[in-house]
Amino acid sequence: MQKVPILKNISTIDPRTVSFLAKALADENRLRILMALATGKKSVSTLVTDLAISQPLASHHLRELKRALLVTVERRGPFVYYELADCRIEEIVATMHGLAVDLLANRTTF
Amino acid sequence: MQKVPILKNISTIDPRTVSFLAKALADENRLRILMALATGKKSVSTLVTDLAISQPLASHHLRELKRALLVTVERRGPFVYYELADCRIEEIVATMHGLAVDLLANRTTF
DNA sequence: CAAACACATAAGCATACATTTATATGGCTG
DNA sequence: CAGCCATATAAATGTATGCTTATGTGTTTG
Numbered sequence: 633m634q635k636v637p638i639l640k641n642i643s644t645i646d647p648r649t650v651s652f653l654a655k656a657l658a659d660e661n662r663l664r665i666l667m668a669l670a671t672g673k674k675s676v677s678t679l680v681t682d683l684a685i686s687q688p689l690a691s692h693h694l695r696e697l698k699r700a701l702l703v704t705v706e707r708r709g710p711f712v713y714y715e716l717a718d719c720r721i722e723e724i725v726a727t728m729h730g731l732a733v734d735l736l737a738n739r740t741t742f
Numbered sequence: 743m744q745k746v747p748i749l750k751n752i753s754t755i756d757p758r759t760v761s762f763l764a765k766a767l768a769d770e771n772r773l774r775i776l777m778a779l780a781t782g783k784k785s786v787s788t789l790v791t792d793l794a795i796s797q798p799l800a801s802h803h804l805r806e807l808k809r810a811l812l813v814t815v816e817r818r819g820p821f822v823y824y825e826l827a828d829c830r831i832e833e834i835v836a837t838m839h840g841l842a843v844d845l846l847a848n849r850t851t852f
Numbered sequence: 853c854a855a856a857c858a859c860a861t862a863a864g865c866a867t868a869c870a871t872t873t874a875t876a877t878g879g880c881t882g
Numbered sequence: 883c884a885g886c887c888a889t890a891t892a893a894a895t896g897t898a899t900g901c902t903t904a905t906g907t908g909t910t911t912g
Contacts, residue, residue: 642780642832645839647773653842654767659870663757663764670752676889689871691890701845710879710888720841722752727837729755731830732763735811769900786859799901801860820858820909 656700661685662693663725665714669703670722673715766810771795772803773835775824776812780832783816783825 657663664683668674674682680690694714697703702721706713716722767773774793778784784792790800804824807813812831816823826832 640836640840642777642836645777645836646843647770647777649842649846650773650835650838651768651770653838653845654764654773657764658761658768660757660761661870663760667752667755667757677887686872687889688873688891692870695890707879712889718841718845720837724834724837724841725760726750726752726755727830727834728760728763730750731828731834732759733756735763735828736759765899771900787857796902797859798861798903802900805860817908822859 653700656697656702657725657728659693659696661689662697665690665693665697666702666716666721666725669714669716673706673713675711675713677711679714763810766807766812767835767838769803769806771799772807775800775803775807776826776831776835779813779824779826783823785821785823787821789824 657666661683665679668679668682676687676690676694679685679694680687683690694703694705697714698705702717703714704717706715767776771793775789778789778792786797786800786804789795789804790797793800804813804815807824808815812827813824814827816825
């Protein structure tokens with residue numbers, strides 16, 4: 633009787649937890665925010681101009697990302713800076729992109 | 743001028759593509775189906791009894807997973823077997839679970 | 853070919869979510 | 883403290899999504 637070494641036993645995974653994360657990553661604008669934050673912490677106004685979205689929409693999504701624990705907040709003067717809470721977020725997004733691109737290219741089966 | 747070696751340049755990532763995948767992973771029942779398929783291909787009726795969901799609901803989500811290219815379909819007699827389209831799906835779900843668990847445990851900053 | 857089984861689809865409904873517009877809060881500066 | 887800037891929140895709306903109930907399609911077997 634030998635256990636699978638690399639991957640966590642699939643049955644120990646809580647779908648609610650994964651769904652919680654996946655929902656946060658399921659929106660294009662939230663992903664664009666996360667990608668923008670990958671190069672370092674940024675203020676709301678910077679994100680608004682960089683991503684060309686409205687300020688309330690940025691605040692709304694940042695709130696969601698904070699709720700999902702994906703970003704941390706830091707106030708400095710009148711500015712509010714958001715930062716990626718964990719570097720693995722970038723990795724996961726990149727990995728998902730790689731898989732999605734392959735799937736869409738029909739190079740799914742090896 | 744040196745490029746980041748490990749990760750794909752973040753700016754090359756298409757948020758629409760990632761969102762497409764994330765949406766498919768954002769539902770608990772779809773995740774449960776994928777986890778059930780991690781141990782091998784299964785028929786709809788097997789999934790229905792294993793996951794204790796209604797047959798139309800299972801078909802509905804399997805259709806979504808197929809649309810997202812995450813599963814492949816194979817008919818054998820009256821049975822229809824679904825299978826994970828790519829082994830990386832399991833890895834990504836496991837990685838997401840690991841991150842989500844850590845985030846929820848407030849061990850986000852290193 | 854008729855009945856039974858496996859699965860898919862359609863319609864309907866309730867809820868969740870993304871977005872906009874409008875307004876409020878909070879901090880800085882004159 | 884008055885006005886401005888940065889951000890947050892609220893309300894409103896349209897749309898997407900998950901789920902159930904009901905029905906259709908396809909396959910096997912008697």
